[in-house]
Amino acid sequence: MKAPARLQPLIEEGLIDSVVRQLMSGKEAMVFVVRCGDDTRCAKIYKEATHRSFRQAVDYTENRKVKNSRSARAMAKGSKFGRQEQEAAWQSAEVDALYRLAAAGVRVPQPYNFCDGVLLMELVTDANGDAAPRLNDVRFSPEQARKHHATLIKEVVRMLCAGVVHGDLSEFNILLAHSAGVDGTEGEDVPVIIDLPQAVDAAGNNHAQRMLLRDVANLRDFFGQFAPELLATDFGPEMWHLYQAGLLGNESVLTGRFERSQASIDMQAVLREIDDARAEDAARRLRMQNNAATLH
Numbered sequence: 001m002k003a004p005a006r007l008q009p010l011i012e013e014g015l016i017d018s019v020v021r022q023l024m025s026g027k028e029a030m031v032f033v034v035r036c037g038d039d040t041r042c043a044k045i046y047k048e049a050t051h052r053s054f055r056q057a058v059d060y061t062e063n064r065k066v067k068n069s070r071s072a073r074a075m076a077k078g079s080k081f082g083r084q085e086q087e088a089a090w091q092s093a094e095v096d097a098l099y100r101l102a103a104a105g106v107r108v109p110q111p112y113n114f115c116d117g118v119l120l121m122e123l124v125t126d127a128n129g130d131a132a133p134r135l136n137d138v139r140f141s142p143e144q145a146r147k148h149h150a151t152l153i154k155e156v157v158r159m160l161c162a163g164v165v166h167g168d169l170s171e172f173n174i175l176l177a178h179s180a181g182v183d184g185t186e187g188e189d190v191p192v193i194i195d196l197p198q199a200v201d202a203a204g205n206n207h208a209q210r211m212l213l214r215d216v217a218n219l220r221d222f223f224g225q226f227a228p229e230l231l232a233t234d235f236g237p238e239m240w241h242l243y244q245a246g247l248l249g250n251e252s253v254l255t256g257r258f259e260r261s262q263a264s265i266d267m268q269a270v271l272r273e274i275d276d277a278r279a280e281d282a283a284r285r286l287r288m289q290n291n292a293a294t295l296h
Contacts, residue, residue, distance in 0.1 A: 006045045006118060007032065015113055015120060016043065023131055028197070033123060033131070041112065042131075044119040046091045046197075095119060097164055097199040104162035105250075106155055107177075107192045124192045127178040132192065135171035135222065145226035148176075152191050152219050153235050156212070158250050159193075160243055165208045167198040169215035171222040202243070209240050234258040 003011055003019045010016040020033040023042060030045045091114075098111040098121065110122040124132045140148065152174070159166065173195035180187045202208045216236030224231035233256035241258065242248035 004030075004032070004045065006116070007034070007043055009116055010043070010113075010118060010120065013115070015115065019043075034120075036112075036120070040123050041120060042109075042123045044121065046117045046119070091117060091119075091197060093199060094195075094197040097196040100162060101159060101164060101193075101196075104158055106158050106162065107190060108196070109192065109194060124175045124177045124194070126176070127187065127189075132175040132177045135174045135176060135191070138176055140223070140226045142227040145223040146230065148189075148191055149219060149223040149227070149230055152193075153216070153239075153254065154250075155191070155193060156216060156219075157239060157248065157252060157254070160202055160212065160239065161248060161250055163202045165200050165202050165205070165212045166193065166196060166215050167200050167211045168195065169193070170218040212236060212240055232256075 001019050001021060003016075007016060007019060011018075016034045016036055018035045020035060020040070023031040023033050025031075028047055030047070032043045032045070034041055034043045095111055095114045098108050098119075101108045102110055109124055111119065112122070113120040126132045135148075156166075156169070173193070175192045175194055176189050177192045178187055179190045200208050200211060202212070205211075213236040216239065220230055220233055220235070235254055235256050237260065238254055238256065238258040239248065242252060242254075
């Protein structure tokens with residue numbers, strides 16, 4: 001197919017040889033399958049994300065470091081240049097998170113290059129070599145649901161130990177990839193976490209705990225459709241409690257049970273959590289409608 005204008009500079013630089021097809025198009029980005037020598041990869045072209053609310057942007061970008069002081073001042077003032085710099089920072093946050101998490105052993109797409117608002121990264125595939133499906137497009141047996149839920153809880157722990165909270169983790173941004181077996185053994189399906197522009201610093205963002213609890217609850221609710229016993233688990237608070245106490249490690253064994261203290265309840269925090277849950281539900285319904293429309 002004809003290369004989009006945004007990919008032309010990467011072709012001229014020799015980073016991409018050809019564009020195979022468009023993989024998806026969302027509000028924040030378009031993704032294309034591309035050829036790079038003998039490899040098939042994907043190129044994520046970021047759009048200007050004008051649909052994010054001010055509060056959402058503030059929550060996710062709190063305490064993000066900006067190296068250029070001029071950019072930081074412009075972002076604070078909300079000037080045109082500041083908005084451009086804020087968008088660039090939003091995009092580079094995903095690149096930074098991918099490199100950081102890949103180095104920590106988290107299953108994320110391997111990033112290769114980031115140039116002019118285009119992220120070149122690994123194409124995550126299924127057993128047939130096609131683009132891997134999202135979890136929301138797959139049905140699971142109870143055994144499969146328990147297995148993938150346990151795997152993802154470990155991945156969230158690994159992310160937290162690396163100082164990162166996804167911030168928007170759900171069945172819509174986890175792919176089910178196929179991992180080849182070793183020495184002729186049959187491979188297996190493994191979850192791969194994607195879409196990280198909203199990733200936050202676990203220690204530096206005051207909303208990190210709330211976002212982590214929501215991420216883990218989303219996993220519980222999705223897999224609980226197939227294995228109802230998962231709905232009674234409480235991994236999020238247990239995980240965060242150990243993290244705050246400095247006791248969480250990649251090999252920590254979690255029980256899924258957590259006894260909450262009887263301390264006074266912060267009603268403002270509770271009301272905000274309710275608002276966020278409503279917004280998340282509305283966003284999820286919209287994504288489902290968009291997916292349905294795409295299929296037809």
